[in-house]
Amino acid sequence: MYIRAASNISPQNTFGNQPLLQELAEYTGDRLSCIEPDYKALIDPKLIRRMSRIIKMGVAAGMDCLHQAGIQIPDAIITGTAYGCLEDTNTFLSKMVQQNEEALAPTAFIQSTHNTISAQIALLLQCHQYNNTFVNGGASFENALLDAMMLLYEGEASNVLVGGIDEITNNSHAILKRIGLYRSQPVSNFELFNTPGKGTMAGEGSAFFMLSKDASDADWAKIDGVSSFYKPRNTAEIKQQISIFLQSQNTNVHEIDLVITGNNGDLRNDALYGQLQQYDFANVPAINYKALCGEYPTSSAFAMWLAAHEIKNGTCSFVPESEEIPLKKVLIYNHYENIHHSLILLSAC
Amino acid sequence: MDKLIADLKEQIIEQLNLQDVKPEDIGDDQSLFGDGLGLDSIDALELIVLLQQKYKVKLSNAEDGPKIFRSVRTIAEFIESNKIPNA
Known part of the structure; x- marks a missing residue:
């Protein structure tokens, strides 16, 4: 869509x-x-x-x-x-x-x-x-x-x-x-x-x-997929969910140009992202969007607006080293209170 | 009666949160619903609550509503004729 x-x-x-x-x-x-x-x-x-x-x-x-x-x-x-x-x-x-x-x-x-x-x-x-x-x-x-x-x-x-x-x-x-x-x-x-x-x-x-449903010349971006999961037991399960999601979209982490994550400055919250950013997304430019909008249960809508805007512009303006890289695929990973986790994959049209 | 009409205009504006409307913009005999002030059925409920809260006056027969809420003056007359002494 x-x-x-x-x-x-x-x-x-x-x-x-x-x-x-x-x-x-x-x-x-x-x-x-x-x-x-x-x-x-x-x-x-x-x-x-x-x-x-x-x-x-x-x-x-x-x-x-x-x-x-x-x-x-x-x-x-x-x-x-x-x-x-x-x-x-x-x-x-x-x-x-x-x-x-x-x-x-x-x-x-x-x-x-x-x-x-x-x-x-x-x-x-x-x-x-x-x-x-x-x-x-x-x-x-x-x-x-x-x-x-x-x-x-x-x-x-x-x-x-x-x-x-x-x-x-x-x-x-x-x-x-x-x-x-x-x-x-x-x-x-x-x-x-x-x-x-x-x-x-x-x-x-x-x-x-x-x-x-149908593409047009005016589209900002394409939403490839959405997935959510509930109360994962550990980081391994989160990694597995991300892997399954990317596989289902016929892609992998190496094809992701930008990851937008829901870090919010709370040590209890951010530990999960830290592990992913240190290993799984180590080479992927990242934006932590909650410094812009704060924490609230539907903040992933802000993240999707940001992702769509960046894709529409064609480059990632927030990560200086990535300004020249054309954005083709953006992954949003967010969780709220480590209860509801979600993945949204967007791509350029 | 004039004081009551003036008070009612202010209370209606406040209760219904009428934007950019001043008491002097509402005529004593101006129609409140339809083409007049443009109020609707939810506003009618708000006005019933207003009368009950501020003037302890209850509308016992809903069919009388259109007649009572025709204008600020008809509301004032209804309050005057139905208010409980010393309430």
Whole structure:
């Protein structure tokens, strides 16, 4: 399947028609927040008033993606999100407590469901086609991608809008920090990998892709395959999964021009990548993308946007020694909390 | 009544998060739904909750809704005629 267009709202300047990450945004602390566009230029103000931040981020990226692809009504809309619309959920639950479960306003409740974003895009487009949302922790985006792939391969759809979205709220950040996900001492995202410790930096984002069955001149990249696996027992099993995946795509590690990995500066998290980078990917240029977007369950959508962008540009701008090497194959390997692991292989068209 | 109408306009803007709308933009007799302010059925639910929370007034018959929510003035009249003394 082919990536016809992509749109990304992230903690970096990624939205709109601008050069790939020319000026990187620095964050100090334990949290990277999205740089949001002016939504009034993208969404009808009458509709914006009911949308919480994550809904605006999702709808804007989805609509921008459709606009770029020149597609008015997609054959399917599929999203992946681990936490869904947390801000609305928080508003709704807080009011339930404050008002003793009496006279509850409907909007936050209606908008709090995980599938709100895909539904809002469909409502805006009056799109009555297939609409689905996958909520499966760190594999949510990958599940959405697999669903799109099956629809395209089985001929059920010719073009599918797929997105991965998650937000941080003050409450979710406080809870996840309490269970040790984030750094206790402030750190700069630019120094995240130079000061390894316990915990990482929180992140969020909304990345959408217009995927098509047939190739066109406008394609950014081709998605060769997606694979996910759950709670591997050890590094040997991870290596085996990578090997099986690459074999199934009729390729091997020597043909990979760039690997994008999910290192996040947390010693517990990065040990797995370290072993792979030291041996299996020793000679492959690598990008650790989470210094750009932070850690969140659907961050692999950011990684796929980055990979597609690099392939579209033709060279790897982030690894100086590789600037001259034309990018043909890019492998994304990410895991979230060592629970959900995923592999996505992209190639030049 | 004038004070109530002015308060209602501010509360409607806040409750419905009406963007770029000021109280003076809403006419006392302007239609709130359809071609007027452009509110919809979810807004109607929000207005019912608003009346219940702020004025302790309940809409007992849903069929009366279109008449009561026709304009800010009709809402104010409904509140005046149904409010509980000293509530």
